[in-house]
Amino acid sequence: MQTDKSAALPLAGVRVLDMSRILAGPWCAMVLADLGAEVIKIEHPERGDDTRDWGIRIGATETAYFNSVNRNKRSVSVNLQTPEGVEIARGLASKCDVVIQNFKPGGAVKLGLGYGDLRAGRDDLIYCSITGYDHTGPEATRPGYDLVVQGEAGLMGMNGEASQPPLKFGVAVVDLFTGMYSAQAILAALYQRQRTGNGRSIEMALFDCGLMITAYYGLEALLLGEDPPRYGNAHPSIVPYGVFDAADGPLVITVGNNAQFQRFCREVIERPDLADDARYLTNLDRSKHRAGLLPEIHRELLARKRDDLLARLTQANIPCGEVLGLHEALTSQRASDAGLVNAYDHPVAGRIDLLSPPYRFDGERLPVRRIPPPLGEGTADVLSELLEIPGERIHALKAAGVI
Structure with a gap:
C-alpha cells in the first residue's frame, strides 16, 4: 500500500x-x-x-x-x-x-x-x-x-x-x-x-x-541520597496536581501555579479560606503541607459532578481532563479528529485498525504506506x-x- x-x-x-x-x-x-x-x-x-x-x-x-x-x-x-x-x-x-x-x-x-x-x-x-x-x-x-x-x-x-x-x-x-x-x-x-x-x-x-x-526523579534521588517519596497519581513537586475523584468518576486537575490555585479555591471548589491560608500561598508551602490540604480538596471534589468540575476548571483556565479507558481514548472524537486511528484492508482479516504515525510535516500526518x-x-x-x-x-x- x-x-x-x-x-x-x-x-x-x-x-x-x-x-x-x-x-x-x-x-x-x-x-x-x-x-x-x-x-x-x-x-x-x-x-x-x-x-x-x-x-x-x-x-x-x-x-x-x-x-x-x-x-x-x-x-x-x-x-x-x-x-x-x-x-x-x-x-x-x-x-x-x-x-x-x-x-x-x-x-x-x-x-x-x-x-x-x-x-x-x-x-x-x-x-x-x-x-x-x-x-x-x-x-x-x-x-x-x-x-x-x-x-x-x-x-x-x-x-x-x-x-x-x-x-x-x-x-x-x-x-x-x-x-x-x-x-x-x-x-x-x-x-x-x-x-x-x-x-x-x-x-x-x-x-x-x-x-x-528516570529524569528529574533520578536527579532528586541523587540530591537526597535516597529514594524520593512515591506519590502515585499525584505530582511529586506540584500540589494539587494529579488524578482526583469527583462524585461520578475520576478526572485530572493540574494546578500549575499560585494564581491558578487562587482561582481553583475561589471559583471551582468555593473555598476562599484555603486560598487565604498562609500554609498554602505558594507551591512550596502547599507541597510541604499537602497532608493537610489534600483531604480538604478531596472532600470538596467528591461532593461535585465531574462535568460540572470540568466546566468550572475550564472557565478558570486550569488545565483538566477526564480519565478515560484505553478503548474510550482510542475511539474518542479527539482521536478521530486527529486521524490517529484508521482502518485498512487486510488480505485475510478484512478491515483492521492501525495507529497512524504521530508526525505531521507541513500540516499533513505521515501516512501508513504499508500495513x-x-x-x-x-x-x-x-x-x-x-x-x-x-x-x-x-x-x-x-x-x-x-x-
Missing part, C-alpha cells in the same frame, strides 16, 4: 535492514519507516518475529502486538542458521544505508553479520546494535529484558503509590524509549554522513536508556529486485528451507 507522496517523505531514499525482533529494535525501525525509509525486516521462515505469537491474533501470521511495531515494513523470511541465509542477509545489508540488530551479545558476530563483517568496503554504513547492558561493561553478555531493566533501573521503585510494592509501567517503556533513542542516534548519523560520507557504529543499551528516563506485513510477504520481490536472484533459485531456496 504505497502512496503517491512517498518520495516527498523526509527519509525517502534511505533503506534500512531490520534484523531485530520483539520491541526495541522493531520500534526503532518503524520510526524510520514512518519517516519514509524503506525498511526490510528479516524474520525466520517458520516462526517469524516472536511477537507474531503474542497477544490477539490478526490474520494468519500477525497479532496486535506485532502490528503495533511493524507498520510500513516489508517482511523477508530468511533462515540465518544456514550459510545461504547469511549470504542473503549480507547481500541485503550491502544494499542498505542502515542495519539494526538486537541479537544476543556476540550473536551477530558469530553469524558473520557484525559491524566489522558488513562494513568491509562500506565506509558509509550505519550500524545500530541494541543490547541489554553496556557493550564494554562486565554485564555485556547478559540478555536484556524490559521488565528486568525496569526493576534494575529504579523505574518500578518510583512508580505507583507509596503503599504498593514496586510496580511496572503499563507498557514496556524501556524498550519503547530505547527504540526512540536509537532512532534519534541513527538520524544523527545519517545527518553526519551527509557531511563526511562516513557511517557510524551505534551501540545502545536498555539499561542506559532506562536510567535516563504490517504477513510473514515473508516481500521475500520473493525483495530478493528478485535487490539481489537479482532469479525465480528458479528463489524456489530452490524455499524448498531447502533457507527462505
Whole structure:
C-alpha cells in the first residue's frame, strides 16, 4: 500500500535492514519507516518475529502486538542458521544505508553479520546494535529484558503509590524509549554522513536508556541520597496536581501555579479560606503541607459532578481532563479528529485498525504506506529486485528451507 507522496517523505531514499525482533529494535525501525525509509525486516521462515505469537491474533501470521511495531515494513523470511541465509542477509545489508540488530551479545558476530563483517568496503554504513547492558561493561553478555531493566533501573521503585510494592509501567517503556533513542542516534548519523560520507557504529543499551528516563526523579534521588517519596497519581513537586475523584468518576486537575490555585479555591471548589491560608500561598508551602490540604480538596471534589468540575476548571483556565479507558481514548472524537486511528484492508482479516504515525510535516500526518506485513510477504520481490536472484533459485531456496 504505497502512496503517491512517498518520495516527498523526509527519509525517502534511505533503506534500512531490520534484523531485530520483539520491541526495541522493531520500534526503532518503524520510526524510520514512518519517516519514509524503506525498511526490510528479516524474520525466520517458520516462526517469524516472536511477537507474531503474542497477544490477539490478526490474520494468519500477525497479532496486535506485532502490528503495533511493524507498520510500513516489508517482511523477508530468511533462515540465518544456514550459510545461504547469511549470504542473503549480507547481500541485503550491502544494499542498505542502515542495519539494526538486537541479537544476543556476540550473536551477530558469530553469524558473520557484525559491524566489522558488513562494513568491509562500506565506509558509509550505519550500524545500530541494541543490547541489554553496556557493550564494554562486565554485564555485556547478559540478555536484556524490559521488565528486568525496569526493576534494575529504579523505574518500578518510583512508580505507583507509596503503599504498593514496586510496580511496572503499563507498557514496556524501556524498550519503547530505547527504540526512540536509537532512532534519534541513527538520524544523527545519517545527518553526519551527509557531511563526511562516513557511517557510524551505534551501540545502545536498555539499561542506559532506562536510567535516563528516570529524569528529574533520578536527579532528586541523587540530591537526597535516597529514594524520593512515591506519590502515585499525584505530582511529586506540584500540589494539587494529579488524578482526583469527583462524585461520578475520576478526572485530572493540574494546578500549575499560585494564581491558578487562587482561582481553583475561589471559583471551582468555593473555598476562599484555603486560598487565604498562609500554609498554602505558594507551591512550596502547599507541597510541604499537602497532608493537610489534600483531604480538604478531596472532600470538596467528591461532593461535585465531574462535568460540572470540568466546566468550572475550564472557565478558570486550569488545565483538566477526564480519565478515560484505553478503548474510550482510542475511539474518542479527539482521536478521530486527529486521524490517529484508521482502518485498512487486510488480505485475510478484512478491515483492521492501525495507529497512524504521530508526525505531521507541513500540516499533513505521515501516512501508513504499508500495513504490517504477513510473514515473508516481500521475500520473493525483495530478493528478485535487490539481489537479482532469479525465480528458479528463489524456489530452490524455499524448498531447502533457507527462505
